[in-house]
Amino acid sequence: MHDRDGNVRASYQGYARWQADTSAEIIQRKREEADLFFHRVGITFAVYGTEANTERLIPFDVIPRIIAAEEWARVEAGLRQRVTALNAFMHDIYHDQEILKAGKIPAEMIVGNPQFRQEMVGLDVPGNIYVHIAGIDLVRASFGGADDEYFVLEDNLRTPSGVSYMLENRRMMMRLFPDLFAQQKVAPVEHFADLLLENLRSLAPSGAGGEPNVVVLTPGQFNSAYFEHAYLAQQMGVELVEGSDLFVRDDTVYMRTTQGPQRVDVIYRRLDDDFLDPEVFRPDSTLGVPGLMRAYRVGNVMLANAVGTGIADDKAIYTHVPEMIRFYCGEEPILSNVPTWELGKPGDLKYVLEHLAELVVKEVHGSGGYGMLVGPAASKEELRVFREQIVAAPERYIAQPTLALSTCPTYVEQGIAPRHIDLRPYVLSGKQVTMVPGGLTRVALREGSLVVNSSQGGGTKDTWILEQ
Numbered sequence: 001m002h003d004r005d006g007n008v009r010a011s012y013q014g015y016a017r018w019q020a021d022t023s024a025e026i027i028q029r030k031r032e033e034a035d036l037f038f039h040r041v042g043i044t045f046a047v048y049g050t051e052a053n054t055e056r057l058i059p060f061d062v063i064p065r066i067i068a069a070e071e072w073a074r075v076e077a078g079l080r081q082r083v084t085a086l087n088a089f090m091h092d093i094y095h096d097q098e099i100l101k102a103g104k105i106p107a108e109m110i111v112g113n114p115q116f117r118q119e120m121v122g123l124d125v126p127g128n129i130y131v132h133i134a135g136i137d138l139v140r141a142s143f144g145g146a147d148d149e150y151f152v153l154e155d156n157l158r159t160p161s162g163v164s165y166m167l168e169n170r171r172m173m174m175r176l177f178p179d180l181f182a183q184q185k186v187a188p189v190e191h192f193a194d195l196l197l198e199n200l201r202s203l204a205p206s207g208a209g210g211e212p213n214v215v216v217l218t219p220g221q222f223n224s225a226y227f228e229h230a231y232l233a234q235q236m237g238v239e240l241v242e243g244s245d246l247f248v249r250d251d252t253v254y255m256r257t258t259q260g261p262q263r264v265d266v267i268y269r270r271l272d273d274d275f276l277d278p279e280v281f282r283p284d285s286t287l288g289v290p291g292l293m294r295a296y297r298v299g300n301v302m303l304a305n306a307v308g309t310g311i312a313d314d315k316a317i318y319t320h321v322p323e324m325i326r327f328y329c330g331e332e333p334i335l336s337n338v339p340t341w342e343l344g345k346p347g348d349l350k351y352v353l354e355h356l357a358e359l360v361v362k363e364v365h366g367s368g369g370y371g372m373l374v375g376p377a378a379s380k381e382e383l384r385v386f387r388e389q390i391v392a393a394p395e396r397y398i399a400q401p402t403l404a405l406s407t408c409p410t411y412v413e414q415g416i417a418p419r420h421i422d423l424r425p426y427v428l429s430g431k432q433v434t435m436v437p438g439g440l441t442r443v444a445l446r447e448g449s450l451v452v453n454s455s456q457g458g459g460t461k462d463t464w465i466l467e468q
Contacts, residue, residue, distance in 0.1 A: 058458075421444070
């Protein structure tokens, strides 16, 4: 909210004036109203690994994260470039593999990866688009005293979550503080569900008659993001289905309804590859649809995101995305990666083991803040155990510097205090690459913590992009 000299940044000046003129009692009442509303609506996230494995409310902070229009313009251009390259990479590795032949990425990193799906080799998908919705995690940080800039921390390409929280956070802020929105020119995000539905319908097989039938496929109510699955289906006006609601006949997918079988043209799946079709992947899966891959391969149904996108979701592949941008787009990356050490390389491994207490180490296939070590916050015992795990299988890990992440004022028990944040914009790829201005700002609520994931106790904020 403030620059290094303590002055309120231009993008926050309108909000700062409003905050100065608004009593603490009014804001506290609004915070309590927000908590009550989120409880009533059931905006929850299941936290695994706790004793009860219970659902809990994701903490919502009423101080928005505000980004100027010119700052967002550069981020948006970088996101378009990155997702375009990732889609080109997906098409290439499942077809001609030119990037491997050119030696830009080690072939064993691809073909030996469990997320590389042989079933997709040679299979054409509409528009060569594999990642129809991507969640790209960004951090604003500085290195060596340089000015802050945005870095890409992670690419989420399989089943990126959090869209529902982005939309509900905006809805909540407009409900609580209509006077603020009357004073500020905040770019809208409410049309995201319409953009997503339009994008999904554009994927429909050419033989689909009339309006394409789109469904959202969920693993079920015990999934941590089930609220979001139901929410997006409701917002788009389409059916929320589980695997048992669908069946395949004559290589065509149908949905069971009270009026009889109804053909399904497009499936927005929130189910990992392994569970999609027990005939092809895990035979013990009861969550998927037997025969789904047959229907997919002959083009009678489309899946978003495409099968096999997990290969580009991998944290080891992440290190090569800047090279993908140069290779496929012929451009320099607009958004840089966070500097990363690949522990499968002897030189990188040696450096990381010597500086383990200073670095953040992540499992290549980990997600949700699990399977990671934050060196400066770790105990000697935690460092010892993690060191043993790294030495046993170094190729399973990457390491990054502990970033001086940007902070945003946040309500905590002691009052207002700075807390570290990141940003997950959602990028839609279809006939065009589109996105709503902003995304989900996640905030680490524990003092000094750099882990913003909801599964690790993080909260969320509304993200405002100011229109010029």
